[in-house]
Amino acid sequence: MLQLFFAVAFSAVPLTLYIPPIRSLNLFVETIEGALRQSLVSALTAYPRIRSAVSRLSAILLRRRSGGRRD
Secondary structure: OHHHHHHHHHHHHHHHHHOOOHHHHHHHHHHHHHHHHHHHHHHHHHHHHHHHHHHHHHHHHHHHHHHHOOO
8 A cells, every 4th residue: 555655646746847836827827817818809809700701601602502493
């Protein structure tokens, strides 16, 4: 059991290298918040344009499809 404990403990030690120190964690969180804020603004402005483009394309495709089938 002691061997298992040491095996788990020593295998987890390299994982601590991936965790940033607390002093740089604040900067990391601030950077992520800024990126999310900018992406949200661009997504909100792009969404109506994308919706309009999809609507226009679907209207064109429906007109072509219904125009080809005349009974």
